[in-house]
Amino acid sequence: MLKKILENKKLRSDIILIAAALFVGLVALLVAFLLREDGSRVVVSVDGKKVAEYSLNVDGTYYLNDGTNVLVIEDGYAYMKEANCPGFQDCVEKGKISYVGQSITCLPNKVIVEIVGEGEEILS
Amino acid sequence: MTKKPFKLTTRQMVTLSALIAVAMILSYIESLIPAFVAVPGVKIGLSNIATVFALYTLGWPYAICVSVVRVLLSALLFGNFVSLIYSLSGAALALTAMILLKKIDSFSSIGVSVAGGVCHNAGQIIAACIVMETAAIALYIIPLIVSGTIAGVVIGLAAGNLVERIKKYL
Numbered sequence A: 001m002l003k004k005i006l007e008n009k010k011l012r013s014d015i016i017l018i019a020a021a022l023f024v025g026l027v028a029l030l031v032a033f034l035l036r037e038d039g040s041r042v043v044v045s046v047d048g049k050k051v052a053e054y055s056l057n058v059d060g061t062y063y064l065n066d067g068t069n070v071l072v073i074e075d076g077y078a079y080m081k082e083a084n085c086p087g088f089q090d091c092v093e094k095g096k097i098s099y100v101g102q103s104i105t106c107l108p109n110k111v112i113v114e115i116v117g118e119g120e121e122i123l124s
Numbered sequence B: 001m002t003k004k005p006f007k008l009t010t011r012q013m014v015t016l017s018a019l020i021a022v023a024m025i026l027s028y029i030e031s032l033i034p035a036f037v038a039v040p041g042v043k044i045g046l047s048n049i050a051t052v053f054a055l056y057t058l059g060w061p062y063a064i065c066v067s068v069v070r071v072l073l074s075a076l077l078f079g080n081f082v083s084l085i086y087s088l089s090g091a092a093l094a095l096t097a098m099i100l101l102k103k104i105d106s107f108s109s110i111g112v113s114v115a116g117g118v119c120h121n122a123g124q125i126i127a128a129c130i131v132m133e134t135a136a137i138a139l140y141i142i143p144l145i146v147s148g149t150i151a152g153v154v155i156g157l158a159a160g161n162l163v164e165r166i167k168k169y170l
Helices: A002-007 A009-034 B010-032 B048-057 B060-077 B081-104 B109-132 B136-169
Strands: A041-046 A049-055 A060-064 A069-074 A077-083 A103-106 A111-116
Touching (some): A009 B109, A041 A060, A041 A069, A077 A111, A103 B136, B010 B048, B048 B081, B048 B109, B048 B136, B060 B081, B081 B109
Antiparallel strands (some): A041 A049, A041 A111, A060 A069, A103 A111
C-alpha cells in the first residue's frame, strides 16, 4: 500500500505539498505561540478608523459602534459579550483575548478590537 | 471534452446545472454544521467538491461557472453584500490556484484541492484586510493554512473518488 502510493508520482507530489503546507502552518503557529506577550491596552477600530482605546487593567463594559457590539474588559482579558448580527457570531465565539496582537473581529459591523502592548502604535 | 470551451451542448448544460444545484445543497448542509473551532473561516468547504468535480470532468471554464454561480446564489439567498466580497475573492484565488495546478498536471485532485482550500482562505483574509483597512487580521491566516490543508485533503479524496466513479456516465 505505502509502496504503491510512493510509486505514484502525483500522489507523491500531493504528499509533499500537504506536508509543506502543514509544516509552514504549524511552525507559524508555534512561533506565534512562543512570541506572545501580555497586552496592556485595547484598541477599538470601526471601519478602519480607531475610535477608542481602553486599558486592559481597568474593568468595564463598553458599547461599541452605537451599541452594535458590547465589549467587556475583565481581569486583564477582553471579550465581546454581545453583537447584533444574525446567525453565527464569530466575535462572541472568539472568547477572551489578552496577548499582544490578538484581535476580535466583527466582519458584518466592521468592528475590530485589538490588543496592543505598552507604548506600541497600532498598525493600520 | 469539446474544443470550443464555451459552446454548451444540452448534456453539458444539464450536467453544469446539476453540479451547481449540488454545490448549493452542499453549502446549505455545511451551514448546518456548527463551528467547532473559535477561529472564523475554519470550514470544510463541502461545495468545493462540486467545483473540483467540474474541473476534472468538464474542464476549467465549467469549474469557474459552478463556483461563481454558487457564490452569487448563496449570497443572494443566505448572505449579504459584504459576505459576497469575501466569498468572491476567496473563490477567485482558489480557482486560479486549482486551475494552474491542474494545468501543471503533477498533482492529483488531492493536491489541487489542498491548494484551493488554502488559497480560498488566503483570498478571504486579503479581502477582509482591504475591506476593514487593517493588517491586524492577517495573522488569522496561520490557523487557516492548517485547517485549509486538512479540508483540502478531505475534499480532494471525495472529489477524486466521485470523478472516478461517475465520469463514465457523463
